[in-house]
Amino acid sequence: MIRYILTKLWQSALTLVLSAVVVFLGVRLLPGDPARAMAGEDASPEQLAAMREQLGLDDSLPAQFMTFLSNLSRGDFGTSTRTGTPVIDLIATTLPVTLWLSAYAIAVAVLVGVLFGVIAERFRGRWPEWFTNGFALLGLSVPNFWLGILAILYLAVGLGWFPASGYVDVLSDPIKGLYYLTLPAVILGTSLAAVIMRQTRASMIETMNTDYVRTAKAKGLSGARVLTRYGLRNSLIVVVTIVGLQLGGLISGAVVTERIFALPGFGKLTLDAVFTRDYPVIEAVVLIITLSYIVINLSVDVLYSVINPRIRIGGGN
Amino acid sequence: MDSGQPILEVKDLEVSFGEGPVLHGVNFTIRRGERVAIVGQSGSGKSTTVGAILGLLPGNGRITGGSITLDGADLGGASEKQLRHIRGRQIGLVPQDPMSNLNPVMKVGAQIADALAANGHQGRDNIRQRAVNLMTEAGIPDAGRRYGQFPHEFSGGMRQRVLIAISLAGEPELLIADEPTSALDVTVQRQILDHLQTLVDARGTSLLFITHDLGLAADRTDRIIVMANGHIVEVGTPEQILLNPQEEYTQQLVAAAPSLLATVTGEELAGASLPVESKAASTTILEVRGLVKEFTLRSQHGKKFLAVDNVSFSVERGTTTAVVGESGSGKTTIARMILGLEQATSGEALIDGKSITASDGAVRRALRRKVQPVFQDPYGSLNPTFSIERLIDEPLRVFKVGNAASRRARVAQLLDQVALPRTMAQRRPNELSGGQRQRVAIARALALEPEMLICDEAVSALDVLVQDQILDLLAELQNRLGLTYLFITHDLAVVRQIAHQVVVMKAGKVVEDGSVEKVFMAPEADYTKELLGAIPGASFAR
Numbered sequence: 001m002i003r004y005i006l007t008k009l010w011q012s013a014l015t016l017v018l019s020a021v022v023v024f025l026g027v028r029l030l031p032g033d034p035a036r037a038m039a040g041e042d043a044s045p046e047q048l049a050a051m052r053e054q055l056g057l058d059d060s061l062p063a064q065f066m067t068f069l070s071n072l073s074r075g076d077f078g079t080s081t082r083t084g085t086p087v088i089d090l091i092a093t094t095l096p097v098t099l100w101l102s103a104y105a106i107a108v109a110v111l112v113g114v115l116f117g118v119i120a121e122r123f124r125g126r127w128p129e130w131f132t133n134g135f136a137l138l139g140l141s142v143p144n145f146w147l148g149i150l151a152i153l154y155l156a157v158g159l160g161w162f163p164a165s166g167y168v169d170v171l172s173d174p175i176k177g178l179y180y181l182t183l184p185a186v187i188l189g190t191s192l193a194a195v196i197m198r199q200t201r202a203s204m205i206e207t208m209n210t211d212y213v214r215t216a217k218a219k220g221l222s223g224a225r226v227l228t229r230y231g232l233r234n235s236l237i238v239v240v241t242i243v244g245l246q247l248g249g250l251i252s253g254a255v256v257t258e259r260i261f262a263l264p265g266f267g268k269l270t271l272d273a274v275f276t277r278d279y280p281v282i283e284a285v286v287l288i289i290t291l292s293y294i295v296i297n298l299s300v301d302v303l304y305s306v307i308n309p310r311i312r313i314g315g316g317n
Numbered sequence: 318m319d320s321g322q323p324i325l326e327v328k329d330l331e332v333s334f335g336e337g338p339v340l341h342g343v344n345f346t347i348r349r350g351e352r353v354a355i356v357g358q359s360g361s362g363k364s365t366t367v368g369a370i371l372g373l374l375p376g377n378g379r380i381t382g383g384s385i386t387l388d389g390a391d392l393g394g395a396s397e398k399q400l401r402h403i404r405g406r407q408i409g410l411v412p413q414d415p416m417s418n419l420n421p422v423m424k425v426g427a428q429i430a431d432a433l434a435a436n437g438h439q440g441r442d443n444i445r446q447r448a449v450n451l452m453t454e455a456g457i458p459d460a461g462r463r464y465g466q467f468p469h470e471f472s473g474g475m476r477q478r479v480l481i482a483i484s485l486a487g488e489p490e491l492l493i494a495d496e497p498t499s500a501l502d503v504t505v506q507r508q509i510l511d512h513l514q515t516l517v518d519a520r521g522t523s524l525l526f527i528t529h530d531l532g533l534a535a536d537r538t539d540r541i542i543v544m545a546n547g548h549i550v551e552v553g554t555p556e557q558i559l560l561n562p563q564e565e566y567t568q569q570l571v572a573a574a575p576s577l578l579a580t581v582t583g584e585e586l587a588g589a590s591l592p593v594e595s596k597a598a599s600t601t602i603l604e605v606r607g608l609v610k611e612f613t614l615r616s617q618h619g620k621k622f623l624a625v626d627n628v629s630f631s632v633e634r635g636t637t638t639a640v641v642g643e644s645g646s647g648k649t650t651i652a653r654m655i656l657g658l659e660q661a662t663s664g665e666a667l668i669d670g671k672s673i674t675a676s677d678g679a680v681r682r683a684l685r686r687k688v689q690p691v692f693q694d695p696y697g698s699l700n701p702t703f704s705i706e707r708l709i710d711e712p713l714r715v716f717k718v719g720n721a722a723s724r725r726a727r728v729a730q731l732l733d734q735v736a737l738p739r740t741m742a743q744r745r746p747n748e749l750s751g752g753q754r755q756r757v758a759i760a761r762a763l764a765l766e767p768e769m770l771i772c773d774e775a776v777s778a779l780d781v782l783v784q785d786q787i788l789d790l791l792a793e794l795q796n797r798l799g800l801t802y803l804f805i806t807h808d809l810a811v812v813r814q815i816a817h818q819v820v821v822m823k824a825g826k827v828v829e830d831g832s833v834e835k836v837f838m839a840p841e842a843d844y845t846k847e848l849l850g851a852i853p854g855a856s857f858a859r
Contacts, residue, residue, distance in 0.1 A: 211417040214373055218412070219432040219483060220405030223397075229431070230420050237422070309422055309467040 008301060012294045019290040020072065023283050024065055033277065055081055068283070078280035082273070087284045090269060095288070097265035098254050100170045101188060104181050105250065109189035109196055110243070116193070117200020118232065121208065132197060139194030144253060148187045148260040155183060165262040184261040188253050192246055199242045203235040210234075237308045244300030248293055324349050324388060324491055324523050325370070331382030332369050338381060340365055340547045347491065352517070352524040354534035356570070357544035358780035363527050365547075367495050371408060372400040388490070405436050409489035411513070413496040415476035419468040425479045426452075426464030429486055436487035451482040456512045474505040481513055492517060495527045502643035502807060503851040510537060529780065531574045532854020535559050543567050559854070573785035574854065602769055602801050603632040603655065607664035610650050624650045626825035627664070632818070634768070637795065637802040639812040641848075642822035648805045652773050655803070656690055657681055668769070686716060689762035693774035695754035699746040705757055706742035712764045731760040735790060752783035756790070763794070769801040777808060788815050809852055813837060821845050
């Protein structure tokens with residue numbers, strides 16, 4: 001198992017370096033000039049040149065890349081060309097918002113998705129299944145920005161149950177923090193919940209018809225125990241894989257959701273950086289998104305081997 | 318123990334799925350301590366009967382008539398809660414396939430503990446101790462350690478022992494064993510059934526034994542119920558059923574049961590031995606010389622595994638040679654190497670004096686034409702999207718034989734040869750029964766007029782009556798076309814029925830080889846003796 005994780009880590013490091021190269025080149029291929037964006041539309045050529053030098057843009061590409069890498073290796077993402085603050089500080093303030101939002105959304109999605117999936121399987125051909133199937137259809141087909149706007153209109157402005165925007169740090173005030181995040185998290189988690197529901201339903205139908213479930217019933221076990229330890233436990237193997245694949249989509253969803261609910265998160269930082277050609281911030285943001293993909297995949301792999309003992313490598317005994 | 322009292326009474330049982338009933342008026346009684354077998358082929362309704370008794374009918378199956386009474390209580394009208402109380406405690410189930418009946422993500426100990434907890438045992442340590450005891454009783458060595466292992470760390474035989482431990486956890490009065498060993502090798506089957514029998518005898522448990530194997534039923538039970546198409550055909554003691562069957566269907570079944578044929582006495586065997594066509598018998602068509610296949614195990618740090626260890630034998634033209642062995646003996650690997658599907662590590666296989674293992678390109682293609690395979694699973698080996706015609710003429714297309722019209726004529730001829738109607742050419746595999754599919758597989762193998770067929774467990778997925786028909790067909794084709802067969806099988810009974818020569822394999826090595834008469838009548842190797850002794854139904858041989 002340890003060896004397996006080490007191999008994965010090594011592969012991850014390689015992915016990260018490669019993505020650093022791609023990001024560095026990609027950003028420089030974008031149309032637009034950060035020096036002009038910084039210095040303003042009517043800056044003189046001298047001002048532009050000075051700005052270029054200050055930003056290190058007059059070096060050759062390889063030289064720029066070496067500086068970029070060596071800074072990166074020291075954990076230095078540089079300074080935002082737009083605000084002049086260190087990129088690391090910008091990330092430190094915005095990343096937690098997005099992490100809380102995503103974690104909350106995943107929790108909601110897994111809870112609702114698995115529950116609805118089990119309900120759909122248990123009540124096949126009856127109204128609870130039609131209801132959950134309808135939910136899944138809507139969740140998958142309705143774009144979440146529209147859902148978000150509806151939620152703000154009716155639940156926040158109309159009924160006043162939830163705040164329409166704003167963020168409270170979850171660590172300093174957990175209850176209020178989570179309360180503020182509830183609406184965005186539900187909206188962000190809807191499509192994931194729909195995917196999980198469909199997947200859980202499908203794999204529950206399969207597992208509940210297996211021989212070992214019949215044998216479990218023949219033991220005289222209670223229905224609940226058969227459902228959870230025999231049915232659900234095996235169904236979740238498939239569900240976890242699907243969730244892992246879907247989590248990437250959550251990041252792009254977060255960008256939109258943060259925009260709608262005016263959350264000061266990572267998504268907002270990303271958008272602002274792209275609009276202003278803020279090279280250091282874009283580079284840092286993309287690298288961190290890459291890193292999060294890697295971490296997610298690695299956790300899914302590890303989680304997968306925890307719930308499915310057959311693939312535990314070098315495990316057992 | 319009030320023996321003689323009925324524990325289970327099934328009266329006029331009728332079970333339906335959807336429209337029509339699949340069980341019709343099934344009647345039988347099991348008395349305390351009695352062992353009863355239900356024998357039937359697939360689709361006979363034997364497993365449906367079990368499902369009805371346990372209240373575990375699959376899908377939309379339901380009891381539509383008659384009654385099932387356990388210890389005086391009606392099971393048909395029992396609620397799910399009452400049934401749950403009965404399952405495990407009063408009726409234990411040993412299911413069929415040890416590979417699919419254990420929860421793959423749960424430790425085996427926990428699965429036994431589950432059954433104990435459901436049947437009223439309490440206390441973690443107490444339950445664990447009982448579970449370990451049950452495992453030991455079921456014949457699992459080192460049970461304390463193996464308690465914490467997962468099903469995939471157990472062999473098939475060991476898994477079946479776990480399932481036996483589970484079935485006995487609630488100390489049921491009636492144990493239903495539904496084909497408990499049909500997925501296992503014969504020697505393992507015997508050990509497990511012997512063990513099950515001691516456990517059942519010691520507890521005075523009644524046994525309902527479901528099987529497709531008449532010999533097995535006769536060996537293990539006091540009374541046999543023969544079922545077909547949802548009806549009970551005949552009921553009687555093993556002696557009555559095997560030696561004096563009344564109904565025509567039972568007579569057919571007894572006549573086809575290969576395990577009974579395998580144990581024919583000496584004189585009969587000598588007289589009945591298969592004639593070898595003398596004109597063809599003198600030349601060797603296949604020669605296997607020092608064949609070795611080594612696999613590298615990736616999961617175990619590149620450790621080597623010898624699947625086939627220096628195997629040599631030869632096959633005479635126009636004869637049948639059986640390679641017999643249990644799972645893991647390397648018999649299929651040999652077949653694959655002869656077919657050129659697997660690279661030999663060393664040694665060679667010669668067809669008509671030319672090495673197929675060392676050849677490639679055109680030579681290999683020419684050799685492949687002479688040797689065609691028939692595989693085990695008639696469901697998996699035919700592409701479901703192809704028509705029967707397309708399936709059979711594929712080898713002709715591959716080798717660019719003839720034109721469309723001549724190929725069509727050849728397919729019709731081949732269908733005739735395997736006794737399938739010509740109209741079947743335009744149908745698809747899913748419309749055919751298992752036996753028909755295997756006929757299609759044989760027709761395809763014959764398309765290129767090969768000299769030799771390699772049949773890898775070609776009849777082991779079929780019911781006995783169908784198996785018998787396919788073996789007859791193969792024998793007839795051999796006589797007519799002078800074919801040579803290399804017959805890979807785990808079933809000694811089939812060997813006796815079809816082969817002239819036999820090669821017994823164990824763990825990659827040839828243990829014994831020779832003529833069928835010699836190996837069956839005067840086996841030299843202990844392993845051969847063990848295999849022969851494990852064939853059920855020996856005491857009822859005719």
